[in-house]
Amino acid sequence: MHKPYKRATIIDVAQSAGVSKSTVTRVLEGKSYVSESARARVLNAIKEMGYERNSLAASMRSGRSGLLAIVIPDISNPFWAEVTRGAQDRAISEGYSLLVFSSDWDTQKEAAHLQAIRQARVDGAIINPVADNFDAHFFSALPMVFIGSSAERFPQTSSVGSDIHQGIMLGLDTLQIKGHGLPAFILGPASRLARTRFLRVVEEYCQQHDIDPTQAIIEDGDYTVEGGQRAMKRLLTREKSTNAHLAVFAANDLMALGAMMASREAGLCCGKNVSVMGFDGIPAGAFSLPGLTTIQKPSRQIGRCAMESLVNEIAGRTECRHIHLPCELIDRGSVADLRTTDQ
């Protein structure tokens, strides 16, 4: 076994500085007033002995561990990595350390992580719940903030997510401003809730602009590059007769990248003869030629904001709130500007 060598304790420091344990604690906390001479002696002793406070012991007594946790589907997914990064930065700046767990969208793993979290006596947790029967009530005593679109399922727990509605509207408006009509859509499989939500917004847009929503051309993808590629091929075949400029709005960036590939294969030039708009803002979108114009979800802000809410909730400063952060347009050239072309 690795020798757990004896580290100096608060008692050693107190003795060496000629004060009591309590005084050392006071210096450590920096809250209460301690005489200058005592403080100096303590600080000196700490330095000399290389004393490091045992936060385990401190936690036990104070009831606060200084630990926070985040449970996300997969840290190796760029979106969640960004979220985690945002949360991490904020946690550190608030004096907390962050435990990170990947659930892989697996209910069992999630449950196991939650158990570990409770046993570690973390002070709070940010969670992207996968289980539908997530027992938020059971957790009522643990300060929690949900991320993702959980507000609907768990109205009684705080949540932070991106404003999908605003994002889709932004995409549609951008296309319109650039001279496109209602675009064709490449959406996820019909089974997914996200698809329904997407369509609801499209319908709303149609109503606002006096467009017949049933006109909308929709192809199914599966959120992969290949799926987007196939969907785009179908769209291109279908629209071959028309001479109109084809504009496509994909429900995520991977499918959008697939659509760009398909148009290139068809001899079309994206951003000139065809237009593709993505949704997500993944880094890979910057490396295509042209770059993918997309609606970026505010991933890092989501993490930061969730952590902010969590810390506030721990401190009792705020009540349960649901926050939707706005998406942003990243224009990299995959959507043609028909205004200039038309002139």
Added chain:
Amino acid sequence: MHKPYKRATIIDVAQSAGVSKSTVTRVLEGKSYVSESARARVLNAIKEMGYERNSLAASMRSGRSGLLAIVIPDISNPFWAEVTRGAQDRAISEGYSLLVFSSDWDTQKEAAHLQAIRQARVDGAIINPVADNFDAHFFSALPMVFIGSSAERFPQTSSVGSDIHQGIMLGLDTLQIKGHGLPAFILGPASRLARTRFLRVVEEYCQQHDIDPTQAIIEDGDYTVEGGQRAMKRLLTREKSTNAHLAVFAANDLMALGAMMASREAGLCCGKNVSVMGFDGIPAGAFSLPGLTTIQKPSRQIGRCAMESLVNEIAGRTECRHIHLPCELIDRGSVADLRTTDQ
């Protein structure tokens, strides 16, 4: 403040089950023998009271916190996210929880994180050290494993990294097998240690194959897409006179992607008229057309293996070791196979 409501303790369980604290502990640990009836009663009490072991208290007494830490430059960088994921999986399966810290290549942040790590009394840490004066000695009592190319700087501490030498050789061999001679290179700036290391391997390869190393054509990039793009343009201009097939080996994937863009702009078809080989294995390489053929660093394995070493070291099963994990070829089509073309 959030009410830190009273959770059941081991004493409550003991009372309810009609046994002593010690017996409850024994059941919890599952190591010592406990009579069936006692075990059943304890288990039952635990379930009924919703008891959850306070690992803080357990840690304090036992000296093991069940916490491990990883310090990496940036969790939002896909490479490090993969490393972290590997470490995480292994940590979880060993019964540990993982604290994650991003240092941003900043010595001060690193120092702050290390302090937090020590104070949290983690049982061990995986670290990608940024500070050259990293005080590995000071940490001698904390089980540690370094990741990245730290073996040279810290021979006394275990480390896990990718086998750059083998990776570059693999790239060169692959190009040769596909009928290319010594490729042109797009490397990082001369200031970087990585460039020197890369060149050393190229020279070795040249010697093995009776090639004059001074023949090698080298362009400078800066590890960015744009840098690679510019470097490739220069290469294409330079080689325009020659009719030979141009093959390029870039020192990272971003520059390789830039090179692919440049060749497309020059009207060339990558994987047919030109060949580009990358190095890293970033996800974005899969989305270009054709996909980027590259040498993939074993990111996830690095994390997994580092965690394995760490756990072994904590358990006293192994001594300090330096491990270099092999890179792998991902063939996605950006390197032409001249053998078939030639026939």
Added chain:
DNA sequence: ATGAAAGCGCTAACAG
């Protein structure tokens, strides 16, 4: 196979 007692290192009361 089980229980009793003694702390782990610290902080939160309370006195002074």
Added chain:
DNA sequence: CTGTTAGCGCTTTCAT
């Protein structure tokens, strides 16, 4: 401003 006292909840050691 400072010291004393009493634990936090658990594991460990030593009895039994």
